[in-house]
Amino acid sequence: MSVKEKFQKFLEERLPVQAFKDLSSHKMVPEHKQAFWYYFGGITLFFFIILVFTGMVLLFQYQPGLESSHASVLRIVTKVDFGWLIRSIHSWGANLMLAAAFIHMFSVYFMKAYQKPRELTWLTGLGLLGLGMGLGFTGYSLVWDDMAFFATKIGIDMMEGIPGGEYIADIIRGGPEMGGLTIQRMFALHVVILPWIFIGLLGAHLFFLQIHGNKIPEGIEKSGEYRKVPFFPNFIFSDLYVWLICLNLLAVLAAMYPWHIGAEADPLAPSPKGIKPEWYFMAMFQLLKLMPAHVAGMSGELFGNMLFGAAAMFWAAVPVWNPAGTVGRRAKLATYVGLLGLMFIIGFTIWGYTAHPV
Ligand code: HEM
Structure with missing residues (x-):
């Protein structure tokens, strides 16, 4: 028995390998002239994975705190090897993820992929978009430069405009004014609370997709102008190909346009122009x-x-x-x-x- 066969036997005796094989060989993805839009869910997922990894690397250096937040980001971009690149990839990645999520939402909307039996896929997707925007909002505040400080302040103040919103605003701020506790809470939301809820909801979203498969737009289904291709290997390889293009785009943006950092926030100063x-x-x-x-x-x-x-x-x-x-x-x-x-x-x-x- 070759080493490869031995290894396969080892796995088969311990894991439900056959069940995985059956699953991957049975899952089919429709292919038609609008199938291009199916890539955007995967693109959103790809950027999310990038954010998790670059976020973990940033965590080794970022120090939340009134005195340390801005200084640590400044240190990351000026002193830490490749720190500027990791931060730039993280920030660009967040923006690209949200852009992809919006495109994905509108494409599934126009394909009517929210209709029975996919209502829960639609609703979990909306939850993911809301959480993604929450992650963007909390992450933006962590750098604690003047722009981020005042934009966050305006955002939190706006929450006070909804009934009961003043309580939520107080909880996020950690009191009536923005300060050290605000950073602490934004940090907790950004690195622990929101990502874990996001991952849980993402699991549900992908589980529903696994059950129902991709929606074929009505007109195309009626005309019969489509075929079904196996998810593995056909679709997964085209998915990986698209991910590679996205990785290139992200690398070019992050390296050529490093993410900006402004002067440290001064809560007593008037808000800067163009906020x-x-x-x-x-x-x-x-x-x-x-x-x-x-x-x-x-x-x-x-x-x-x-x-x-x-x-x-x-x-x-x-x-x-x-x-x-x-x-x-x-x-x-x-x-x-x-x-x-x-x-x-x-x-x-x-x-x-x-x-x-x-
Ligand atoms: C923000 C993070 C999100 C991730 C990572 C994600 C991921 C995915 C993936 C990988 C797919 C399968 C490929 C595809 O059909 O595009 C999918 C399908 C789907 N997603 Fe999302 N999605 C997200 C957000 C959303 C949003 C905002 C909505 C809409 C409100 C949504 C609604 C759907 C629906 C209805 C499907 C099924 C499409 C079909 O049957 O063809 N998703 N999602």
Whole structure:
């Protein structure tokens, strides 16, 4: 018996190898002219994996604390070997992950992959996007430079605009003012609490996908213009190929445009000009900025938050108001709602950047 055969026998006697083999040989992925969009879930996953590893490396050097946060990031980028690169990969990776997650969300929306039996895949996905944005928000604050400090402050202050939000804001801040406890809590959320919830939800998301497989868009299913290819090895190799392209893109961005670090935050200084949130909060920020002081007997901020909350709930409930089998005008309505959502995010984000230039 060769060494390879011996090793295989060793594994087979101890692990359910045959069950894994059956699983990988039975899982099929549809291939058709829109199958390109299937890659975006995997791309999001790839960037998340990169973030976990680079985050762990940064943890060896980052020291949370009022006196140490900014100084330790400065040390990472100036003194630690390749520290600037690891930090740059982590920051660029976070932004690319969120961009991929948004594309993934809209592509599964337009494919109507939220319809029965995939409602839970849709809802866990939305949870992942929310957590991803939470990870971005908490991570951004950890560098404690002037931009991050004031953007975080504005973000937390905005939470006070929702009913009960002042309690959440107080818990995150660790009191009425931002300080050492804020960093401690942001750190706990960023490196332990949110990542573990993210991983749990991701497990559920991928489990549901495993059960139901990929959705074939209705028109393509009816026309029969598709074929099914084995997940292993066909799809996994194309997935890896796409991951390699993403890795190249990330490497080029991180090396050519190292992530910026500003001067240490001074809480007593006036907020710097052009203060703005990260791009994935910009549409919401711009919407709130447009609100007058009072609308319908309530503060403009509360009204804006309620408007946004209602829109998000309507979006999440799409499997209910556009269930499988819906045809005609109602089905078209879902497409228009999707286009409207997409235009709102893109339009308001651009508007936000032009209205608050750096
Ligand atoms: C943020 C982290 C996320 C990760 C890592 C992730 C990962 C994945 C992966 C690997 C797939 C299989 C490949 C594919 O069809 O693209 C998938 C499918 C799916 N995801 Fe996500 N996803 C995330 C977020 C989301 C979001 C924000 C939504 C929507 C709200 C969503 C909804 C879905 C749905 C409905 C499917 C099934 C698609 C189908 O049947 O064709 N996911 N996800």
